[in-house]
Amino acid sequence: MVMRLKFVARGVGGVQEMAGHTNDEAVMYGLIRFVFGHGKYARTKYVMVHFNGERCSVVKRGRFNAMKPEAETQIGACHTEVQFHSSSEFTVDAVLQMLYKACANDGDLGKGTSSEFTIQQMKDDMEKMVEKAKEELAALEGAGPFEEEDLEMIRPGMTLTAKDLKRQISWSESLRMVRADMGPFNWMLISPDPGRPDLVNAGAGSVRQMHEYLMDDQVCYGLIRMGFGKGQFRRSKWIFLHWSGEKIKAIQRGKYNAVEGDMKALLGSHNVYMHASTRDQCLLEDIIDKVQRSVVTDGDASDTDLYSMEMFLEALDEEQRAMTEEFKDEMDVVVAPSPARSERAAQPEMPLMDA
Template identity: 25%
Template sequence: MSTIAEFIDGANFEEAVKSVRDDSTDDKYLVVGHVENDPNRVSVLKVGQDLEELGEQMDDTQVMYALARYESIFDMSKTIKFVYFRWIGDQVPFVKKGRYGVVSSSIEQHFNPYHLFVETSAREDFHPEKIIQQLEETSGKKSKVIEDVQGRQQRGFTASQLPKRGPMSKSGFSLATEGAKIEITEEVYNTIAAVKNNDDTTSWMLSSYFNCDPSGPIEFEKSGEGDVKELKQCLRDDAVMYGLYRVTDTVDDIVTVKFVYIVWVGTSVKPMTKAKISTHKGTMEQLYGPAHVTLFASDQSDITEKIIMEKVTSASGTRSHVR
């Protein structure tokens, strides 16, 4: 599967974006969706004028994207802000979320520049008052209007003028992690979904680069129903491998499921390969996430049930520190 999503109506999309960014038009937002549930094909679904209705355009069974224009007043001056939305419907199956997550970076680049990124599955997060509040918080209520020597107001979108994007608040607002593009086979998605399915007996899986070539694709290696010892038997010293391991932890007498993301770089992996695979970090974290613990290893002794459970219990706050 490709990590690139393409617009089947590129000219129509460009025209819609131009209209939303143009203050002289009434178009305030555009909505984009996947064509026939294909992660690699997207198209414009709607261009609208009423921001109050934007949330109503979202489908609980789909992953969708939107760009919207907002106005705020500061020191009696009108400023224009753009918000990029990524909607993940709460009825989207896990496997689909993984497939769409891998192409999210290629879609995002078509919506740049913007001032705020909102990733959500709640329609109330589209409410204009809530968005304006978030915009004011991220800008510190300072005017971003740039004036030229004639005193005319203009919106600057050069590299030096773009707002810096740091971590957002935890109320559904976040930044997308971008990684280098790499092919990922269908079986990898399916096996990750199996490990994350509590009704499936698969407890771990591994993927690796085809022929140890960092240009890919990432292909399914092995899966099993046993413990981490079984997983370790499949690790190779000459390979870079990515794994997911399901364990349980007890919190307040309640058994909870935890997922451990494992990045294995064998001791015989070449330095150039290590450098190349580092560019895939963001893509692979999106593919395997969310995980409760990440474990980096290059030696079999780095991966034991004891080490894993110490990390899991420490992360969840259930580990006893009494000696």
């Protein structure tokens, strides 16, 4: 029987809310984001949660704990890890105590010394962060679903993919376009054959458009370029995607998964790694969150505001213009300006996965 991670919950209510979703009869993995300090002194810390339910059977515990490397890959880099065995011990104070020991002396909180940054300050900052996130979420819900409205900014021409164009686009040409900072394509998928890969498809509609070509009974590899901001303020990050559909046969899955190293070499360097078996495991918001965490753990925390949904949509608008210019002779649609979104999306604080 193939064991896979299963999404359980996410939210903006911090530790208390996450604890409410834990189960003492299960092994679970999760992520919590904290922001301490204010303004230019604000620092973001990511904590991986390993919940080892005390009432989980020994056999199941062993199987599910063996999945920890996969959970770590999905969650991404974190500043520290906390482990609990029951919902009752999984409290705000317990998490902050562990985080304080791991981070208070790293020169990044307060003024860099434990005597100047207390657990009470961390608790106060966390409560403010949760309150702000709840307000942002309420405002966002009042404005309607984010993806269904705001990603409709994709212009008619952006529904075109490499397969829709009059001329044939090779996988290597698609790769060149995705790797270029302002190339006309911002995503591509190829078959799991490092020797002679076939182009599944490529396009300029980013993650949402790419989802249409992720088949449940296939394995494929891909590269996504995510831009943030416009002009001189633009920054680009590349995401390597390993898609392994949940309905593919075990033998094929093993064969195609084994070439991951070769496919990484073929597609080139990347900033973020993603492995997914369902589309829910590679949502746009989650990928942006992974990009933000990669920036923080790389020591570039001063630029975290740049890597937001708003900045992504700004860059996407600019990329769509590049695609229009590149393939204008192959488009039969009128391209109109796309609307900009002013509201800031509330970032999920705590994705939680069940093994």
